[in-house]
Amino acid sequence: xxxxxxxxxxxxxxxxxxxxxxxxxxxxxxxxxxxxxxxxxxxxxxxxxxxxxxxxxxxxxxxxxxxxxxxxxxxxxxxxxxxxxxxxxxxxxxxxxxxxxxxxxxxxxxx
Amino acid sequence: xxxxxxxxxxxxxxxxxxxxxxxxxxxxxxxxxxxxxxxxxxxxxxxxxxxxxxxxxxxxxxxxxxxxxxxxxxxxxxxxxxxxxxxxxxxxxxxxxxxxxxxxxxxxxxxx
Numbered sequence: 001x002x003x004x005x006x007x008x009x010x011x012x013x014x015x016x017x018x019x020x021x022x023x024x025x026x027x028x029x030x031x032x033x034x035x036x037x038x039x040x041x042x043x044x045x046x047x048x049x050x051x052x053x054x055x056x057x058x059x060x061x062x063x064x065x066x067x068x069x070x071x072x073x074x075x076x077x078x079x080x081x082x083x084x085x086x087x088x089x090x091x092x093x094x095x096x097x098x099x100x101x102x103x104x105x106x107x108x109x110x111x
Numbered sequence: 112x113x114x115x116x117x118x119x120x121x122x123x124x125x126x127x128x129x130x131x132x133x134x135x136x137x138x139x140x141x142x143x144x145x146x147x148x149x150x151x152x153x154x155x156x157x158x159x160x161x162x163x164x165x166x167x168x169x170x171x172x173x174x175x176x177x178x179x180x181x182x183x184x185x186x187x188x189x190x191x192x193x194x195x196x197x198x199x200x201x202x203x204x205x206x207x208x209x210x211x212x213x214x215x216x217x218x219x220x221x222x223x
Contacts (some may be wrong), residue, residue, distance in 0.1 A: 009151075032209055043115070043201050043214030045155070089154060098144070098169070103153030107195035 006102035023090030030092035115215035134202030
């Protein structure tokens with residue numbers, strides 16, 4: 001049963017614009033959320049996280065927003081750069097529970 | 112440098128020939144796990160280990176074995192590989208089960 005869902009398999013954005021990647025979850029016990037970025041031929045790398053006590057976390061060009069009532073998570077990349085082209089995985093967990101990953105969204109940033 | 116290493120990075124084998132993919136981390140993490148990534152299916156957990164000598168099944172454990180004799184190493188064993196185990200495999204480690212995981216570079220396996 002897929003508890004973390006990324007409903008958009010792919011997204012294309014022009015360089016300089018905002019990229020918004022979305023993630024929905026079903027388990028209300030999740031209290032820790034992460035985004036990973038994956039380039040071809042490399043392992044996923046941790047990008048940014050947020051705990052359920054916050055609704056926003058920022059790190060440079062990357063901001064994650066959490067809407068607990070909607071069980072929705074989003075990653076904003078502003079401004080998008082060609083080097084941001086990668087597959088982005090959303091993940092969620094709670095204490096004593098393994099990370100649960102979405103299926104990923106492939107982002108293409110075009111010049 | 113903090114890292115998770117996997118070997119080999121690429122492997123072509125034939126059905127039934129036992130193989131082992133090694134995984135090692137230098138961050139003194141207690142939790143380690145193996146994932147496979149397949150098109151359209153994302154990352155699925157195969158096995159995980161909470162600590163030395165403590166391992167348990169993930170979502171897709173059939174056809175795999177693991178061991179955790181030392182804290183830093185967590186090998187993945189395919190006793191009798193089959194073509195449906197052709198996949199991209201990732202090892203990961205974290206300080207705790209639900210914590211931020213750090214991934215290895217991946218092992219691409221082709222079973223003929």
